[in-house]
Amino acid sequence: MxxxxxxxxxxxxxxxxxxxxxxxxxxxxxxxxxxxxxxxxxxxxxxxxxxxxxxxxxxxxSRGIISRIRGQKIPNNIAIKKEIELEIEAVPKEVDVFGQGLYKSGRQMKGHTKNIARSYNCEDVKRRLVSLFWKQKTKLIWQNKLLQKTEDISVSAKNPVEFLRFTKHLQKRRFRIMIEDMLKLSFIYEEKTVTKNDVCRKLDTKETNIPKKRHPQTNLMLESMSTLWLKKSQSVPRVNRSVHISCNPVDGHFWVSDHEHICRSDKDHTLEIGRHGYGEHTVTGQGELIYIDRNYDIIKDCTKRIVLIDAKGGWKPKCIYCSPLTGDLLVGMATINHTAAKVVRYLSSGVEKQSIQYDDRQQALYTYPAYVTENRNGDIIVSDNYVVMVTDYKGGVRFTYRGSPDQGLAPRGVCTDPLLNILVCDCRSHGVHMLDKDGNLLTVLLQYAENSAGPWGVSYNEIDHVILVKGDTNNKVAVYRYLNRANYLL
Incomplete structure (x- = not known):
């Protein structure tokens, strides 16, 4: 119960x-x-x-995404906030200056209006208008008489031959102008009310440009360090005597290659590439690898092997670079017998867009383009035989760099940093030369021993703001830092 x-x-x-x-x-x-x-x-x-x-x-x-947020998104937003704060501080001063100029312009216009009103002679204007009206009246009377006479002849003519004989004596051009003048309406005076907005539009010449999308200014984000700092050294055991390195802008990993293989830093498998040049691979803004294979074809996506550019004819690719600004492909090419060379710009779809081969005097710019890259101002930088050739976006020569007059230059890998500096590996002086955007030598950033065989490859990591330098004989990639974020970003 x-x-x-x-x-x-x-x-x-x-x-x-x-x-x-x-x-x-x-x-x-x-x-x-x-x-x-x-x-x-x-x-x-x-x-x-x-x-x-x-x-x-x-x-x-999610490690790559988190690293990108911490390394790029958050500092960029802080830098943009700093720029907005500076602009907010500058706005009141600009508004005061603009208001003073507007007040001055208004007083000047008021003075000119008074002077014109005082000097305006109404009687003179009246005489000119009356004279103009009498001239128009006389002209209209004459035109009416001529048209009436023409109409009478056309009616009284016994046959068409007599009418055509009359019109033959008329001046055709004068008759046509007379008809056009009659169809035109001349407005001597049009009454119009001037509003306050009309005056403001005349005085206001200030243009306000609001950017749709803000980008942080690099000079507010990065600062040069007094000394070069070795952050770490990473081994790539499957690559020997490496000649080129490409950094992935998405996750910070990199690809290293010798003359036969290419290997990713965080994976063990390798890809076979051709023995055609030096800078034979690059990474897109989405982290996809693009490389030159043994058949001189430019391949995208190492797993699916999508052929972007099929190398046919006498021109063969030697180096390649994917522009982070436009997504275009810059390809250094040379003939089979190395008698001519050029740099070709392709769209991301593989369609040729531009070819750079000669200067304004029709002289050849390149002999053997080993490495190619692009600066953030649009300059195209090519590591050639004993010279670094720099042209603008249209192909005009900006400058050349040949090293010191005594020692010369044997350039290899090239890259740029966010401050528009150009980094060049020199196998003759065994160092990494830093140039500004106009070709002036700033410093020798890194100096190897005289008996060493490096450096050969260099690449800039956008996420951590470090450079990756690869020698020739060892299988290690050294990671250096020479730029640091501003104090307010740390």
Missing amino acids: SSDKGEKWRYEASNMLHLTTQCKIRQCSRCHECVSYYCNTCTEDMCIRYINQEYLTIREK
Whole structure:
């Protein structure tokens, strides 16, 4: 009896609280153990062990995105905020200066208006208008008489020959001008009300340009360090005597290559490339690898092997670079017998857009383009035989760099940094030369020993703001920092 009362009480209590008499036991969907914590919105339940494994997997996949947010997005937003604060401080001063100029212009216009009103002679204007009206009246009377006479002849003419004989004596051009003058309406005076807005439009010449999308100014974000700092050194065991390095702008990893293979820094497998040049690979803004294979074809996506540019004819690619500004491909090319060379700009789809081969005097610009890159001001930088050739976006020569007069230059890898500086690897002086955007030598950033064979490859990492330098004989990539973020970004 007591059990019946207890069941009845539980049933009534459940009805009052709108609860079901059934309950669900949460089990792990993978090991079928009971779970201590669960989420009602998740599609499957997992125990602590598998939750930790899933967390590590998601964290590894999101590491590149998190690194990009920490390294680029947050500092960029802080720098943009700093720029806006500076502009807000400058706006009141600009408005005051503009208001003073506007007040001065208004007073000048008021003075000119008074002077014109005083010097205005109404009688003279009246005489000129009356004279103009009489001239128009006389001209209209003469034109009416001529037209009336023409109409009378056309009616009284006995045959068409007589009418044509009359019109032959008329001056055709004068007759046509007369008709055009009659169709024209001359307005001598038009009454118009001048409003306050009309005066403001005449006085206001200030243009307000609001940018649609703000980009942080590099000079507010980065500062040069007094000394070069070696951050780390990373081994790439599957590549020997490397000659080129390309940094991935998405996750910060890099690709290193010798004359036969190319390898990614965080993976073990390698790709085979041709022995055609030096700077034979690049990375797009989306992190996709583009390289030159053994058949001189330019390949995109190492897994699907999409042929972007099929190398046919006498021109063969030697180096390649993907522009982060436009997404275009800059390809240094040379003939098979190396008698001519050029730089060709392709769209991301593989369609040729521009070819740079000669200067204004039809002299050849290049002999053997080994490396090519692009600066943020649009300049195209090519590492050639014993010279670094720099042209603008249209192909006009800006400057050449040949090193010191005594020692010369044997340039290899080239890259640029956000401050528009140009970094050149020189195998003759065994150092990395830093030039400004106009070709002036700023400093020798890195100096190797005289008996060394490096450096050969150099690349700039946009995420961490470091340079990656690769020698020739060893299999290590050295990561250096010479630019640091401004203090307010740290």
